Amino acid sequence: MKVNGKVIVVTGAGSGMGRALSLQLIKEGARVAGIDINEEGLRETRDLTGKASAAMSTHVVDITDRERVEALPAELIALHGAVDGIINNAGIIQPFVPIKDLAYDRIERIFNINLYGTLYMVKSFLPALLERPEAHIVNISSMGGFIPFPGQSFYGASKAAVKLLTEGLYAELKDSNVKVTVVHPGAVNTNITKNSNVEMRSDVSAEEQASMTLSAEKAAEIILNGMKADKYRVMVGKDARFLDLFYRFSPKRAVDFITKKMAQMAKAS
Structure with missing residues (x-):
């Protein structure tokens, strides 16, 4: 679209x-x-x-x-005259702790934002989108939604649910005017840890971190x-592209690879 x-x-x-995403959409x-x-x-x-501020409403x-x-x-x-698409981008990660150590209130918050927030948006906007000549739903999952990362198991589970929800939505809407896309970002330089109230321990400087991740703009x-x-x-x-291929080729080897890398990172921090 x-x-x-x-x-x-x-x-x-x-x-x-x-x-x-908002700034680039307005630019286009x-x-x-x-x-x-x-x-x-x-x-x-x-x-x-x-000068393009009139093109954006905030809620x-x-x-x-x-x-x-x-x-x-x-x-x-009522404000814009129509809605042609939604991009479900909002999400949080979890503290880097094992499944047995994460409290239920943190687990529920992860699922409420990542899964149910996306679900509520889809269910609420879909009737209006189906009335448009063409429309689009973009749901942001994660590479953690198709391959597990130790210490992020609940985050990954919530994003895996978003993946399957989106793929099911695609199947149901395949012959409609509403197109559906699932997105799996890898490491992107954003402030998701701060927004998630998660503290990160690392000896890596901000400059080095930026060089190791994709910019939000890209x-x-x-x-x-x-x-x-x-x-x-x-x-x-x-x-994300590498791990997608690796995981499809050999799931167990890919998980072992990630587990080893995460252990090395934890030891170095």
């Missing part, structure tokens, strides 16, 4: 990939309804649009609040190119 002239809803628009002629729980972050994103919404999300389509259609470019090409599946970054 071409984005020029379209109205696209972006969750997590207050920072990171959501901010980069779309209007954006930015959704985030962080009002200040949304304001900063809108300020960065400069402080907790996507785990189903009733609030269900009210969004009518609100945004990730957003890859995602939007996939959306515009109506791709079924988008891998973001060399690490």
